[in-house]
Amino acid sequence: MKVIETDKLTKKFGSFTAVDSISMEVEKGEIFGFLGANGAGKTTAMRMLCGLSTPTSGKGTVAGFDINKNPEDIKKNIGYMSQKFALYEDLKVWENLRLFGGIYGVPQKEIEPRIDKLLTTLGFMDEKNTMVKALPLGWKQKLSFSASIFHEPKIVFLDEPTGGVDPATRRQFWELIYDASDRGITVFVTTHYMDEAEYCDRVSIMVDGKIEALDSPKNLKSTFNVESMDEVFFQLARGAKNE
Amino acid sequence: MLRYLIEKEFKQIKRDSFIPRLIFMLPIVAMIIFPYAANFDVKNINLSIIDNDKSSYSQSLIQKVQSSGYFRISNVSDNYSEAMESVESDESDLILEIPLNFERDLVKYQKADLMISANAVNGNKGGLGSAYLANIIAEYNGAIRMEHLKIVDNVSIPNMELIPLYRYNPTLKYEVFMVPALLIMILAMVCGFLPAFNIVGEKQSGTIEQINVTPVKKWTFILSKLIPYWIIGYIVLSIGMLIALLYWGLEPLGSLALIYFFATLFIIAFSGFGLVISNYATTVQQALFMMFFFVLTFIFMSGLYTPVANMPPWAQMISNFSPLKYIIEVLRLVYLKGSNLSELRTQLIALISFAVVFYGWAILSYRKTE
Known part of the structure; x- marks a missing residue:
């Protein structure tokens, strides 16, 4: 079953084409890696899929709803973690989770136990009452991810979730992603780290707003006849203009 | 939600x-x-007085102005240029000039001229100050006329006065x-x-x-x-x-x-x-x-x-x-x-x-x- 489908999705800002006619499909339960250099158009494309930005042209559905017509219905079914930390710094850890649980309509009785369960899984119970602004970046990112899947969405969009995070935390982060995937949540993730690309079921590589390659990491390596995803990326990104 | x-x-x-x-x-x-x-009530208006007459009438007028509570007499002189100077140096807001022979004219012709000039840089102070001063002079005038008429023939004249009633803010x-x-x-x-x-x-x-x-x-x-x-x-x-x-x-x-x-x-x-x-x-x-x-x-x-x-x-x-x-x-x-x-x-x-x-x-x- 396809949970994301796009057909020639395009976004222009004035004369600049940020996303140039991308078409792709994402299967339910997949971990889909969305790769590309800075400025390749990943964030813009993701914002369109999340209903934060209206496409200039093209069509698409996310969780069965039309991007152009029903962005608010899409929002009910997805979680989103933006590149820039976007939780409330002046709220405590549990207060942020409670807020977003409440907004997504998690029943009131369930919110409290769910917070405790989640924080226990994360090994984070001690920080339940910590003000978010006092957390180190790695923890902020984990909290941010937890908030984005707190309401058990069908799909979660992660925009460079491990940017600026140390290798140990990155590893823990990917464990969280696998957990979510095991529960049936489709994961759509952008990253710069090619080792992370290897963890994905399938990846797409964007160059100058276009999708230049889309396949499993294994197939991509054999197509390009190289050893690692790093080399695949270099071969494709070499031709980029918007770097 | x-x-x-x-x-x-x-x-x-x-x-x-x-x-x-x-x-x-x-x-x-x-x-x-x-x-x-x-607060737009104007108090402490600095007044420069030019008393050219130096008579008992001019003295009592000055007294009356002083006792009204609105004015502070900054200086009393006998020439206009000195008064102007005090306005220019910002010591005075208002000038009251009492002419020579003020008392004589008042007694003889029951008529005398006074001049008020106001520094209108602060228009509010100048305007209200002149109005207050004019009021005081009018009152003084009334008092003097009463006095004189009493002496001349003991007939009381009808004395008209407006009593304003300020509704809602008495x-x-x-x-x-x-x-x-x-x-x-x-x-x-x-x-x-x-x-x-x-x-x-x-x-x-x-x-x-x-x-x-x-x-x-x-x-x-x-x-x-x-x-x-x-x-x-x-x-x-x-x-x-x-x-x-x-x-x-x-x-x-x-x-x-x-x-x-x-x-x-x-x-x-x-x-x-x-x-x-x-x-x-x-x-x-x-x-x-x-x-x-x-x-x-x-x-x-x-x-x-x-x-x-x-x-x-x-x-x-x-x-x-x-x-x-x-x-x-x-x-x-x-x-x-x-x-x-x-x-x-x-x-x-x-x-x-x-x-x-x-x-x-x-x-x-x-x-x-x-």
Whole structure:
């Protein structure tokens, strides 16, 4: 079953084409890696899929709803973690989770136990009452991810979730992603780290707003006849203009 | 859903280092200090007197001026240039020139000329000062004529005097006029500026993105921004009214419920306005600057300081678009005159319209999708 489908999705800002006619499909339960250099158009494309930005042209559905017509219905079914930390710094850890649980309509009785369960899984119970602004970046990112899947969405969009995070935390982060995937949540993730690309079921590589390659990491390596995803990326990104 | 959002707003307000203090400080400072500052009663006018006559009549006139309480005699000279100098050096606001032979003319012809010249740089002081002085002279004149006529033939002449009756503010106290309006000014500050910085603050910190990606309804989100300021508005208004009562001894002649009812409409309108600004601004600085521009315009056009009726017709037209004008009218009328709802129909319609337009606009101008 396809949970994301796009057909020639395009976004222009004035004369600049940020996303140039991308078409792709994402299967339910997949971990889909969305790769590309800075400025390749990943964030813009993701914002369109999340209903934060209206496409200039093209069509698409996310969780069965039309991007152009029903962005608010899409929002009910997805979680989103933006590149820039976007939780409330002046709220405590549990207060942020409670807020977003409440907004997504998690029943009131369930919110409290769910917070405790989640924080226990994360090994984070001690920080339940910590003000978010006092957390180190790695923890902020984990909290941010937890908030984005707190309401058990069908799909979660992660925009460079491990940017600026140390290798140990990155590893823990990917464990969280696998957990979510095991529960049936489709994961759509952008990253710069090619080792992370290897963890994905399938990846797409964007160059100058276009999708230049889309396949499993294994197939991509054999197509390009190289050893690692790093080399695949270099071969494709070499031709980029918007770097 | 709304509950969680409002809960969040209150937590944030409570944790703000500044807003909770402002809520208590603003009404106290504004209601106690502003009425003293915003007072157009003119006292301590510096008067330079040129006494060319140096007679007993001129002396008694000077005495009378001095004892009136409005004037401080800065110098008495016998030439105009010296008096002018004292005006130029800012020691005097007003010159009273008593001509040579003042006493003789007065006794002989029952007629003498005096000259008043005023420094009109501070037009208010100059204008009111001359008026006060003219009044004192007229009184003095009356007294002298009485005296003389008595001597001449003991017939009493009818003495006419106007006794003004100032309704609704019998002692013509400026504070009585200002206090109800200042209540609205503090309400406008709190319920206009705070919401104006709120959404734009979320834009700057990036948190709005996390909200925009949720299915939260636009009207719910805007309402969650409005309700806290609504409650804060009630608190500020209540503190202000308490100070008006305890410090100025002013209590509304009309109904308290009516004041709160109209305040509610005003808060919806003005918070809505603040949120509209917040939606259009991309930085807090922009929002601040826009708010200052509009709030100053609204205040000057509202009749807070100067009566709307004194404005030229085009300015009166503009003043119709200031929500402050209507609510200030309501507060003054309810406080001083005890007006009831049926007498405030114009203001009711105007404020309901403002509330609908600004609140609706706030919802429409909030964009969850770019």
